[in-house]
Amino acid sequence: MVRKVDFPIPELEEMEHYPPHLWYKGNRALLARPKISIVGSRRPLSYTRSAVMQLAAALSRRGIVIVSGAAMGVDALAHRGAGVSNTIAVMGCGLDHRYPAINASLIGEIEEKGLVMSQFEPGFRARGWSFVVRNETVVALGSVLVVAQADRDSGTMRSVAFAEKMGKKIYVLPHRLGESEGTNDLLKEGRAEAIYDIDAFASLFGASEEASGGEDFILYCKSAPSYEEAVKRFGDRLFEAELEGRIAIENGRVILL
Template sequence: MQRIDFHIDALESMKKYPKELFCIGNTDLLDNKKVSIVGSRKPNQYVREMTHLLAGKLAKQGVVVVSGGAIGVDAIAHKAAGAKNTIMVAATGLDKRYPAINRNLICDIEKEGLIMSQFPSKTPSNRYNFVLRNEVVVALGDVLVVTYADIDSGTMRSVEYAMKMGKKIYVLPHRISESQGTNLLLEEGKAEAIYNLEAL
């Protein structure tokens, strides 16, 4: 683990630039085009498949996929992009590989990709840390892709960050009864639907 001692321009869009930043891995990835992908911890099969296809396609085009390392959409996006094409932003100190179920994935990203955190060693998974983590995830990406979000969810708070930062937001199209958060964004004209992965 090392302290990041250089400035990351993308994080200037945050409400407040992080006091400290730590990392393990390849910081050159920060210079690449980046897309942040977020969504539910319990995605359905459609969301799992589309998230995997989308992240894999972006990585093949040389785009780095940024996410938060959580179970569900985050982990799918990291895996599909491949460890060397992904940045994970942790909500704990980097001495902890959290969540434990993603330990192997996190180890792979440490070796080939980049893991970042604004929290020093020994920082546990406190609830509010996830909110702070999400702001970094959104800030790093040139755009935000939301593959599934209920209206009252942490993912929708990530959307709020994106709107404040002036980031373009893309979502997957869903049935009326599903992913009501992203459907509302489409209804209000705050997001653009991804209808064709080939057009990306």
């Protein structure tokens, strides 16, 4: 069900103009948790794809909610890496549309288990300018902005401009010469910091659940439990670990690698 926001969201005070209207579907309690925004290219390199999944999962394990824009590429990877119950998707259309269509299934999962938000009333179809509006909201919600990959003069670099105007710290993934020239420019100009170690970066925002006295996921996996039992017990965390290459599923059993 689409609901109209009737409560304040302090982070949005950093926008040039506080949104006059907001709609949402899902778990509004995620707004009260620490949040980091991750954005980037719709055509990520294989290196970027892997790094974004690992980064979003590492932050999620530390209780950080990942905010992105549900677009193809980096956005979708960030949502998936975080786990759909630990992510906020900000849309450039009304919440009765799931755009882009290629991510309709992902958006539907986030509606059910995470949080989907929009400044646009139901019935509104995305326009070029509405994505710019969406980007400002994505940036405002996070305490910092992570830019995974970006070309010069891309929409992602508009998000960087919003972050700088809001005084937010910007982090980027390091790239080779000739790739992701937008983020390389940010590093060269001293406008961003590089993430050279994903776990070290994630640790800036808290301890991993696995090291904080909670249920010991690694110890559990060492017992080679059945896949069905592990899914029931750990849900999204199991999928994250598989994507990160920390576990494998063999003959219906979870194997720690």
